[in-house]
Structures are given as structure tokens and as C-alpha cells.
Amino acid sequence: MTELWLPSADPTAEDEKPPLALWRRLGFGFWVSVGWVLLVIGLALLAPILPLEDPNATGVGGRLEGPRPGLWFGADSTGRDVFSLTIWGARISLVVGFIAIVVGLLVGGSIGILAGYFRGLFDGVASFAFATLLSFPALILAILITTLLGRTVFWISISLGILAIAPVGRLARAQTLVFAEKEFVMAARILGADDRRILIREILPNVVVPMSALALLGMSIAIVAEGTLAFLGISVADGLSWGKQIFEAGSRATDLQTGPHAALFPIGVVFLTVLSLNFAGDRLREVFDAKELSL
Amino acid sequence: MVGIGNAMLREGEALIHVEDLVVEFPGPRGAVLHAVSDVSFDVRAGETLGIVGESGCGKSTTAKAVIQMPRPTSGQVLYRDSDLTKLDKDALRATRTDLQMIFQDPISALNPRRSIWDIIREGVEIWGTHGEWGDARILELIESVGIDPQYKDRKPFQFSGGQCQRISIARALALDPHVLICDEPVSALDVSVQAQILNLLDDLKKQHDLTMLFISHDLAVVRNVSDRVMVMYLGRVAEVGDADSIFDNPAHPYTQALLAAVPGSDIAADASLSGELPSPLDPPAGCRFNTRCPHASDICRTTVPEFEQFGPDHWVACHHPQATPVELD
Numbered sequence: 001m002t003e004l005w006l007p008s009a010d011p012t013a014e015d016e017k018p019p020l021a022l023w024r025r026l027g028f029g030f031w032v033s034v035g036w037v038l039l040v041i042g043l044a045l046l047a048p049i050l051p052l053e054d055p056n057a058t059g060v061g062g063r064l065e066g067p068r069p070g071l072w073f074g075a076d077s078t079g080r081d082v083f084s085l086t087i088w089g090a091r092i093s094l095v096v097g098f099i100a101i102v103v104g105l106l107v108g109g110s111i112g113i114l115a116g117y118f119r120g121l122f123d124g125v126a127s128f129a130f131a132t133l134l135s136f137p138a139l140i141l142a143i144l145i146t147t148l149l150g151r152t153v154f155w156i157s158i159s160l161g162i163l164a165i166a167p168v169g170r171l172a173r174a175q176t177l178v179f180a181e182k183e184f185v186m187a188a189r190i191l192g193a194d195d196r197r198i199l200i201r202e203i204l205p206n207v208v209v210p211m212s213a214l215a216l217l218g219m220s221i222a223i224v225a226e227g228t229l230a231f232l233g234i235s236v237a238d239g240l241s242w243g244k245q246i247f248e249a250g251s252r253a254t255d256l257q258t259g260p261h262a263a264l265f266p267i268g269v270v271f272l273t274v275l276s277l278n279f280a281g282d283r284l285r286e287v288f289d290a291k292e293l294s295l
Numbered sequence: 296m297v298g299i300g301n302a303m304l305r306e307g308e309a310l311i312h313v314e315d316l317v318v319e320f321p322g323p324r325g326a327v328l329h330a331v332s333d334v335s336f337d338v339r340a341g342e343t344l345g346i347v348g349e350s351g352c353g354k355s356t357t358a359k360a361v362i363q364m365p366r367p368t369s370g371q372v373l374y375r376d377s378d379l380t381k382l383d384k385d386a387l388r389a390t391r392t393d394l395q396m397i398f399q400d401p402i403s404a405l406n407p408r409r410s411i412w413d414i415i416r417e418g419v420e421i422w423g424t425h426g427e428w429g430d431a432r433i434l435e436l437i438e439s440v441g442i443d444p445q446y447k448d449r450k451p452f453q454f455s456g457g458q459c460q461r462i463s464i465a466r467a468l469a470l471d472p473h474v475l476i477c478d479e480p481v482s483a484l485d486v487s488v489q490a491q492i493l494n495l496l497d498d499l500k501k502q503h504d505l506t507m508l509f510i511s512h513d514l515a516v517v518r519n520v521s522d523r524v525m526v527m528y529l530g531r532v533a534e535v536g537d538a539d540s541i542f543d544n545p546a547h548p549y550t551q552a553l554l555a556a557v558p559g560s561d562i563a564a565d566a567s568l569s570g571e572l573p574s575p576l577d578p579p580a581g582c583r584f585n586t587r588c589p590h591a592s593d594i595c596r597t598t599v600p601e602f603e604q605f606g607p608d609h610w611v612a613c614h615h616p617q618a619t620p621v622e623l624d
Contacts, residue, residue: 183404184414187466190362190396191418192388201417205408 022287030283033276040273044090053081055088055240064259073265076248077255085245086266092153092241093223093270099157100222101215104164109211111165112172117180117199126169133166142225143234151237156229160222171214175207209288216281220274227270242270301335302602303535303610309337309373310506311361311474316370318353318360322576329575330356331367332530338523340473343500343507345521345538347514347553351572353530354510358476361508362394363387374474392418395467399479401459405451411437411462412447418470433469439502440465440495457488461495468503475500476508481516493520514557518542523608526550529583530575532602536609546611546618548588582614590615 023031043050053060061075068074073082108130115126145159179185180203188202223242229235230243249263250256256263301314318331331353338344346354360367363379372379374390382390398404405414413420416433437444440461442454451459460480467475477496481489493516500507511517517524518538525535526549534547545551545562555562570587573579579586585595592615600612606621 182406183398183400184406186364187396187398187404187463188406188417190364190391190394191466191470192392192421193417194388197421201409202406206406 025287026283030280033280033283036272036276037280040090040269041094043087044094047087047091050087052084052087055080055084057081064255064262066259067261067265074259074261076262077252077259082245082249082262082265085240086242086269089240089242089245089266090269092236092239093226093243095153096157096160096226096241097219097222099154100160100164100225101168101218103158103161104168104218105211105215107161108165108167108169109172109207112169112174113176113199113203113207115169116173116176117195117203123173126173130166130169130173133162134170138163138225139228142229143232146229146234151234153236153239156226156236160225163225164218164222168211168214168218172207172211175210176203179203179206210285213281213285213288216277216284220277220281223270223274223277242266246270302604303532304335304337305339305608308339310340310342310375311338311508312371312373313337313357313361314371314373316357316360316372317368318356318365319368326576329530329578331360332578334370334527334530334532336525336532336535338474338506338508340506341504342522343509343520345517345524346508346510346527347512347517347524348527349512349572351529351575352527353575354527355478357527358396358478358508358510362391362396362476392422392470393472394474394476395470395472396476396478397460397463397467397480399482401456401463401483402451404463405459407451410448410450411442411454414451414462415447415465415469417466422470436465436468439499440468441491455488456484457492460484460488460492464492464495464499468499471503473504473506474508475505476510478510479512480509482511482513489516496520514542514553526553529573529578531583532612533584534609534611534613535602536606540606540609540621544606544609544618544621546605546609546616546620547584547613548590548615548617549584551617552587582612590617 057080059079060081061071061079063075063079064077065071065075065079071081071083073086076082076085111126111129115123142156142159142163145162146156149155149159185198185202188198193201226235226241227243227246230241230247233247235241235243235247245266246263249266304312304314314335316331316334320328320330322328334353334357336344346357348354359365361372361379363372363382366380370380374394377386377390379387379390405411412433415437416430419433434444434447437447442458442461442465446453451462454462475496480496481492484492496507497520499505507520509517509520521538523536524538524541526533526541526547528549533549534541534545541550542554545554549568551562552568554560556568568587573583573586579596581597582588582591582595582600585591588595594614598614600614602610602612603616604620605611605616605618609621
């Protein structure tokens with residue numbers, strides 16, 4: 001065989017220069033986005049031990065007092081510390097976003113992959129269920145679930161998670177259809193791999209990248225959706241969230257005029273977080289699609 | 296190619312013995328797509344059978360039906376003494392490891408998310424490492440297909456098409472198969488790389504005592520690698536025999552047309568093909584080649600020709616064969 005060893009006649013493109021490390025290919029913007037999200041998560045996790053004002057304590061600052069050192073985001077109409085409110089609010093908003101998309105990924109993802117792989121009757125039923133879910137007005141469904149089952153973090157997360165099932169499931173199904181046709185799946189079957197092994201080793205690794213990109217987008221959508229529910233006055237009954245905070249700060253026009261900072265700061269944090277999640281998701285998909293899938 | 300009958304099946308030991316293989320797929324609006332119709336052939340141990348024909352003639356489908364991917368509509372596929380079409384799922388899974396396959400598109404044949412080490416070890420991973428099936432043997436295998444083992448942790452996209460085909464070959468050989476089905480293995484590769492892969496296959500065939508089914512539309516390639524050749528047209532076999540008979544003394548008008556299309560061929564140009572391949576949804580009655588055959592007569596449009604012997608190992612299914620039969624003893 002040695003005479004067949006002809007690297008020069010059959011070159012790999014990267015013989016000369018090794019491919020950029022993955023972290024370099026993802027780019028600066030991706031890491032800034034990830035950094036922001038991690039910062040918000042970190043602050044939210046550490047909220048109980050950070051030297052913050054009690055978010056529920058009124059009169060910490062003056063009524064709608066503007067930002068100043070020590071009261072970074074100013075105070076709201078009852079004199080609560082907006083900075084502290086925002087960080088404590090992140091806890092519930094992030095948890096709702098996270099649980100929602102995990103539900104979407106686990107339920108929608110597995111149904112979608114199985115439907116795309118096994119086809120047949122199961123696929124028909126699953127596709128019909130996805131279409132039904134998608135055609136149902138999303139907000140109405142969320143309102144229905146939360147009113148019926150309770151305005152707790154758990155049920156709000158679940159109701160938003162149910163809304164994520166159909167889009168995630170459709171993507172998973174479409175991706176699986178593409179990859180199940182590939183010859184490496186047939187090769188694995190000829191080698192003796194059973195369905196379970198093919199699903200886990202061959203299909204899942206290929207479907208998981210576009211899915212995780214979608215998960216980041218989905219998490220940002222869930223955070224905004226929580227805000228929407230809050231704005232309708234039906235988010236978490238007890239506790240703080242970004243949506244609830246913005247709703248309370250922005251529900252009276254005079255307050256908005258005299259002290260817009262009470263609403264604008266949490267809005268800014270939501271905006272940056274959602275933007276970061278979107279951007280990171282997009283980048284992830286771009287890099288993996290372009291580099292490894294198109295070849 | 297319109298041939299029926301099993302006259303061309305040889306006596307004696309065959310490793311693969313395919314009889315009356317039919318593969319049909321559901322077509323649009325209840326129609327039936329006749330991908331492979333009544334195909335019979337046999338392959339002896341150590342032989343390479345080349346299968347040639349235009350795109351859509353059923354050559355890949357035939358090969359895939361041999362390994363039950365998918366299971367054929369009817370017919371039998373004997374491998375050694377077991378009928379693969381009758382094996383249950385688990386028995387088939389175990390038997391099939393003995394018949395491996397390499398594919399036309401070397402890129403889509405490799406999972407982009409796995410390292411080539413994982414890809415090549417897959418078979419051993421499934422069936423367990425024991426004795427001489429250890430990792431040392433896999434490394435040896437990687438080296439024997441001409442890939443530097445130090446690249447074993449790389450992903451497929453870091454290799455060229457030719458290298459990916461080598462990796463596919465290594466994966467196929469990891470379970471020590473006896474049969475290697477090559478489905479257009481060099482069609483997607485540059486000409487310079489084609490020769491390397493063909494040489495590699497030839498070397499490995501000797502080293503591993505492989506029996507091969509070699510599918511290609513490239514007649515030069517097929518002549519190079521095959522001991523015997525089977526020419527297919529629209530799901531049926533037209534002509535089958537040893538490579539020299541088929542290439543030097545082609546008797547079926549379709550074989551002649553294929554050969555006439557090769558540049559530099561000394562076969563008359565008027566034998567070359569005109570017209571379109573008819574739809575396998577509605578194949579012509581009689582000889583399936585009658586719509587494009589310059590010698591077609593009434594009988595060709597009504598009666599499916601049976602195989603007739605033309606030489607010691609040369610069989611033709613044609614009502615008007617275009618060559619002189621070799622005298623048989």
C-alpha cells in the first residue's frame with residue numbers, strides 16, 4: 001500500500017494551514033453576546049448574596065428618583081431600587097425562558113426526530129399535531145393554561161414550553177429527514193447498527209446543532225413572551241420578573257413621563273439579553289452550517 | 296435487457312446467487328415503479344462482477360437489494376446457503392456484516408460530526424472488540440488504505456474526496472467482510488484520484504480475499520476491474536458473461552451502443568443510442584430496449600427474449616443478436 005500513499009496527489013486543503021480553532025471561527029460578537037448572557041445569569045444566581053437593596057423595600061430612593069451612584073438604575077414610583085429589581089427579576093425571567101425551551105427541545109425535539117426517522121403513521125400524527133399547535137393562537141393558549149392551572153413559574157414555563165414544541169419539532173423533523181437519507185446512515189445499518197444506535201450516533205449529533213441555535217432564539221422569544229403575559233397582568237402572581245417590572249413601571253403615563261428610567265433600564269436589559277441570545281444562536285448556526293454541512 | 300430465464304446461472308459453488316429478483320416501488324397515483332425485474336445472476340468467491348448501464352437502469356437498486364436495503368419485492372438472494380430475503384431482522388443484521396458497501400458520494404457517506412477514528416471503528420464498536428479486532432488492527436487498516444493514522448481524530452470535512460473514499464473503504468473492511476459492494480465508487484472523484492482508488496481496491500481485494508460487485512456507468516473502469524460483466528437496461532439484464540466476451544464480442548444491440556459511445560471505440564457509430572430512456576413506471580412490452588433498438592422487429596415488441604448462450608461464459612437476451620456465437624463444444 002505504501003506506493004499508494006501519495007499525499008501530494010490527493011491533498012487535504014488543510015495540510016498547509018490548520019483550520020481556525022472553533023472559538024476563533026465563532027468570532028468576537030459571539031463571545032461578547034455569550035459574556036453578556038453569562039453576566040446576567042451570574043448576577044441573577046448571586047442575587048441573594050450580592051450587596052443589593054431588598055427589591056421589595058419601598059422608599060430606598062425618592063419617588064422616581066433618577067440614577068445616581070449607589071442607586072445605579074434609579075428608583076421606581078414607590079422608591080424601590082430598580083437595579084435590584086432588575087437583577088431579582090432576571091431570576092424568574094431566565095428560569096421561565098430556560099424551562100420553556102427545555103420543554104420545547106425535549107418534547108418537540110424527540111417527537112420531531114422520531115417522526116422524521118420512522119416516518120409512517122407516527123409522522124402523520126406528529127405533523128398534524130405540530131400544525132394544529134401552530135395554528136392555535138399562541139397567546140390565547142398561554143392565557144388559557146395559566147388561568148386554568150395557576151400563575152406559577154412552573155405553569156407559565158410549561159405553557160410557553162408547549163408553544164415551543166411545534167417550531168422545534170418541525171425543525172428537528174426536517175433536519176432528520178435530510179440526514180436519514182444520507183449514505184452514512186445506510187453504512188451504519190449495513191455495519192449492524194440498530195435504530196437506537198443510528199438515532200443517537202448518526203442522526204442526533206447532526207440535528208443538535210441547528211436545534212441548539214434555535215433553542216437560543218427560542219429562549220429569547222420565551223423571555224419576551226413572559227413579558228407579554230406580564231403586560232396583560234397574568235404573569236407570575238408572586239415574585240418579580242422583567243415583564244412584571246416593566247408593566248408596573250410603564251402602566252401609568254405620568255410615571256413614564258417623569259421617570260422613564262424605571263421602565264427603560266429593565267427594557268434595556270431585556271433588549272440586550274434577547275439580542276445576545278439571538279446573535280449567539282445565529283452565529284452558531286452559520287458557523288456549523290457553512291463549515292461542516294455544506295461540504 | 297429484456298431478458299428473462301435463468302440459463303446464465305452457472306452450476307456449482309456460488310457465493311452469491313440471485314434468482315428472479317424483483318424490486319418495485321410505489322409510484323405516483325398507485326402506479327408501480329419497476330426498478331428491477333426478474334434479474335438473476337451469480338457471483339463466485341473471489342470474483343468481481345461489474346454491473347453497467349445508464350443511470351436509472353436499476354444497477355444500484357440491484358446491488359442494494361442483495362444486502363436487503365430495502366428488501367426486494369420478490370426473488371431470492373442466497374448468500375452461502377442462507378436466503379437473505381427470508382432471514383429475520385436479527386439474523387440479517389448479523390449476516391449482513393459479511394457484505395459491506397462503499398458509496399458514490401464519499402462526503403455524504405461519512406457522518407460529518409464524527410471523527411474518522413469513530414467512523415472506522417463503528418463496526419467493531421457494535422459487535423465488540425475481541426482478539427485480533429483490537430485498536431491496533433484498526434490503525435493498521437487506516438494505514439493500509441493510505442491515510443496517515445496521525446489524522447485519525449480529524450473530521451471528514453478535513454479530508455479530500457479521495458481520502459474520504461479511502462476512509463469509507465476502511466470502515467467497510469473493519470469487520471472483515473467477504474463481499475464488498477462498490478456503488479459507483481470512483482464516479483465522483485477526479486480522474487487522477489480514480490486510478491489510485493481503483494488500485495487500492497485491487498490491492499485490498501487480494502489482501503482480504505474479497506468478492507466484489509462493482510457498479511459503474513464507466514465502461515473503461517468496469518473492464519479494468521471486472522472478471523465478469525452484467526449489462527442492465529431498464530431493470531432487466533441484457534447481456535452477461537466474462538469481461539472479454541462482453542467487451543470484445545458484444546452481441547446485444549444495447550451493449551454495442553454503450554461501447555460505441557466510448558471515444559475511440561471501433562464499433563460503428565450507427566449503433567449509438569438515440570431517444571430517451573423509457574419510464575420504469577411504464578416499461579415497454581416485449582424487449583424493454585425495443586423503443587430504442589435499431590434492429591427491433593415485431594417479436595421484440597411482444598415477446599420478452601430469453602437468455603441464450605453465446606460463448607462458454609456469454610449469455611444474451613436478444614431476438615436479434617448482433618454477433619456470431621462462439622462455437623461451443
